[in-house]
């Protein structure tokens with residue numbers, strides 16, 4: 001009954017082109033690998049970053065993804081979207097890292113990293129005051145905490161749905177589950193996020209630099 | 218229309234609406250429905266707010282040296298010795314292949330011992346003093362390469378599924 005508009009952009013598009021490039025990489029064309037790298041580097045690093053919330057680690061893991069892709073180029077077959085393959089490797093690596101890290105890293109270190117890791121953002125029309133900056137950072141921290149507290153699969157599903165604008169079918173392929181399972185994961189994840197974050201917009205105007213409308217991108 | 222909140226597999230329409238990913242026809246249908254459905258209207262309002270909140274979180278730019286560092290790793294990988302490959306394999310959590318690896322190394326070692334029992338003469342390819350033949354090194358390297366391929370095979374074979382999924386119209 002309900003259908004979704006196929007208007008996704010970014011990493012989830014041009015599967016044929018990506019596959020063609022990867023086939024060229026398989027045949028020894030290094031330049032095509034550079035094209036794929038430049039095309040998908042940012043979205044991949046950002047996805048991993050939002051998963052693990054550690055910039056150096058996210059870059060290291062993203063490099064490992066590209067390294068694995070390059071090392072196995074000889075056996076590449078275009079049986080799936082290139083980005084599905086890429087994000088599946090990335091998700092596996094991120095989840096492994098999170099599981100290892102959960103045991104190894106102390107809460108104190110985690111808080112310290114998060115505190116020192118906030119990206120500097122500018123309000124486009126005017127310089128933010130110190131108070132606005134503090135409010136913004138507090139809200140950003142709430143968002144990061146809310147995402148970090150989601151179960152790992154829900155977190156991955158939300159990040160792919162929200163920031164990578166992936167179709168349910170592709171998220172399902174990456175997470176190796178059914179589309180209905182993905183919808184269920186997303187429903188529960190957003191339910192949790194609504195309970196934790198919905199007050200943020202209702203409470204006071206935001207100072208985002210992104211000019212968010214919320215309903216349309 | 219039926220309320221999308223009545224069945225779990227139709228709630229995505231509300232998520233898509235909040236994300237601006239519904240076509241005009243269905244957007245109109247849902248908006249008409251929400252005029253008389255308090256639950257869907259409330260869901261839409263909260264989900265839109267969450268969507269806006271998540272927009273706040275923009276990641277940091279990727280390091281300038283990302284590509285350079287990656288190519289360095291690729292070069293290192295190409296010239297890596299067999300023990301380096303083993304360390305990398307273990308480092309990134311690929312513990313499962315350790316068992317077939319151990320089995321492979323055992324078979325190679327057993328074959329070596331069996332092959333040389335009672336002969337008293339080294340087989341061709343033995344390195345002076347090291348006690349390790351070039352054949353063994355080659356075999357271990359090949360095993361590690363095969364393990365890498367096996368690990369990727371998981372991704373590729375699962376990709377077949379996704380390829381089918383991808384082709385399913387939504």
Ligand SMILES: [Zn+2]
Nearest residue numbers: 220221254257
């Ligand atoms: Zn309703």
